[in-house]
Amino acid sequence: MGHMGIEEGKDVLLSVLRVHSKDGDVEEAERICRKMLESDDGIPIQAFVYKMVAYAKIGEFTKSLDTFREMRKLMGSATVPEYRELIKVLCKAENTKLAESVMEAA
Helix, strand or coil: CCCCCCCCCHHHHHHHHHHHHHHCCHHHHHHHHHHHHHCCCCCHHHHHHHHHHHHHHHCHHHHHHHHHHHHHHHHHCCCHHHHHHHHHHHHHCCCCCHHHHHHHHH
8 A cells, every 4th residue: 555655554554454354354464463563553452353353254263262362462451342242253153162261261
Protein backbone atom coordinates (compact mmCIF):
# COMPACT_ATOMS: atom_id res chain seq x y z
CA MET A 1 0.00 0.00 0.00
CA GLY A 2 2.92 2.26 0.59
CA HIS A 3 3.64 2.21 -3.13
CA MET A 4 0.10 3.52 -3.78
CA GLY A 5 0.65 6.52 -1.52
CA ILE A 6 -1.37 5.14 1.38
CA GLU A 7 0.40 5.32 4.72
CA GLU A 8 0.30 1.96 6.49
CA GLY A 9 -0.72 3.31 9.87
CA LYS A 10 -2.39 1.29 12.61
CA ASP A 11 -5.92 1.97 11.35
CA VAL A 12 -5.13 0.97 7.77
CA LEU A 13 -3.34 -2.19 8.87
CA LEU A 14 -6.24 -3.10 11.14
CA SER A 15 -8.72 -2.67 8.27
CA VAL A 16 -6.61 -4.82 5.96
CA LEU A 17 -6.25 -7.42 8.72
CA ARG A 18 -10.02 -7.53 9.12
CA VAL A 19 -10.49 -8.31 5.43
CA HIS A 20 -7.87 -11.05 5.47
CA SER A 21 -9.33 -12.58 8.63
CA LYS A 22 -12.78 -12.83 7.04
CA ASP A 23 -11.17 -14.59 4.07
CA GLY A 24 -9.27 -16.98 6.35
CA ASP A 25 -5.92 -15.75 5.01
CA VAL A 26 -3.85 -16.73 8.02
CA GLU A 27 -0.47 -16.00 6.42
CA GLU A 28 -1.42 -12.40 5.69
CA ALA A 29 -3.05 -12.03 9.11
CA GLU A 30 0.15 -13.25 10.78
CA ARG A 31 2.30 -10.93 8.65
CA ILE A 32 0.19 -7.90 9.52
CA CYS A 33 0.14 -8.78 13.23
CA ARG A 34 3.93 -9.12 13.25
CA LYS A 35 4.23 -5.75 11.54
CA MET A 36 1.95 -4.17 14.16
CA LEU A 37 3.86 -5.80 17.02
CA GLU A 38 7.12 -4.37 15.68
CA SER A 39 5.71 -0.87 15.17
CA ASP A 40 6.02 1.98 17.63
CA ASP A 41 2.21 2.17 17.83
CA GLY A 42 1.95 -1.36 19.17
CA ILE A 43 -0.81 -3.81 18.42
CA PRO A 44 -4.44 -3.21 19.34
CA ILE A 45 -6.48 -5.94 21.00
CA GLN A 46 -8.78 -6.02 17.96
CA ALA A 47 -5.87 -7.32 15.87
CA PHE A 48 -5.74 -10.43 18.05
CA VAL A 49 -9.49 -10.90 17.65
CA TYR A 50 -9.16 -10.73 13.85
CA LYS A 51 -6.31 -13.24 14.00
CA MET A 52 -8.50 -15.59 16.08
CA VAL A 53 -11.24 -15.27 13.47
CA ALA A 54 -8.81 -16.07 10.64
CA TYR A 55 -7.72 -19.28 12.32
CA ALA A 56 -11.31 -20.24 13.10
CA LYS A 57 -12.28 -19.63 9.48
CA ILE A 58 -9.90 -22.39 8.36
CA GLY A 59 -10.83 -24.73 11.23
CA GLU A 60 -7.70 -24.13 13.34
CA PHE A 61 -9.57 -23.63 16.61
CA THR A 62 -6.61 -24.53 18.80
CA LYS A 63 -4.59 -21.78 17.13
CA SER A 64 -7.45 -19.36 17.83
CA LEU A 65 -7.17 -20.30 21.49
CA ASP A 66 -3.36 -19.90 21.35
CA THR A 67 -3.86 -16.42 19.87
CA PHE A 68 -6.22 -15.55 22.72
CA ARG A 69 -3.64 -16.70 25.24
CA GLU A 70 -0.93 -14.70 23.46
CA MET A 71 -3.15 -11.62 23.64
CA ARG A 72 -3.73 -12.08 27.37
CA LYS A 73 -0.01 -12.53 27.94
CA LEU A 74 0.99 -9.43 25.95
CA MET A 75 -1.88 -7.19 27.02
CA GLY A 76 -2.19 -8.41 30.59
CA SER A 77 -5.88 -9.28 30.34
CA ALA A 78 -8.87 -9.72 28.08
CA THR A 79 -12.19 -7.94 28.12
CA VAL A 80 -15.71 -9.26 27.64
CA PRO A 81 -15.75 -8.77 23.82
CA GLU A 82 -12.59 -10.84 23.43
CA TYR A 83 -13.99 -13.63 25.62
CA ARG A 84 -17.24 -13.48 23.65
CA GLU A 85 -15.40 -13.85 20.34
CA LEU A 86 -13.37 -16.77 21.68
CA ILE A 87 -16.49 -18.51 22.97
CA LYS A 88 -18.14 -18.03 19.58
CA VAL A 89 -15.09 -19.60 17.90
CA LEU A 90 -15.04 -22.53 20.31
CA CYS A 91 -18.78 -23.13 19.88
CA LYS A 92 -18.17 -23.51 16.15
CA ALA A 93 -15.49 -26.05 16.97
CA GLU A 94 -17.91 -27.97 19.20
CA ASN A 95 -14.92 -28.78 21.39
CA THR A 96 -15.84 -28.69 25.05
CA LYS A 97 -12.28 -29.46 26.18
CA LEU A 98 -11.01 -26.26 24.54
CA ALA A 99 -13.83 -24.24 26.10
CA GLU A 100 -13.16 -25.73 29.51
CA SER A 101 -9.45 -24.92 29.22
CA VAL A 102 -10.38 -21.24 28.77
CA MET A 103 -12.52 -21.26 31.89
CA GLU A 104 -9.79 -22.97 33.93
CA ALA A 105 -7.25 -20.33 32.90
CA ALA A 106 -9.59 -17.38 33.53
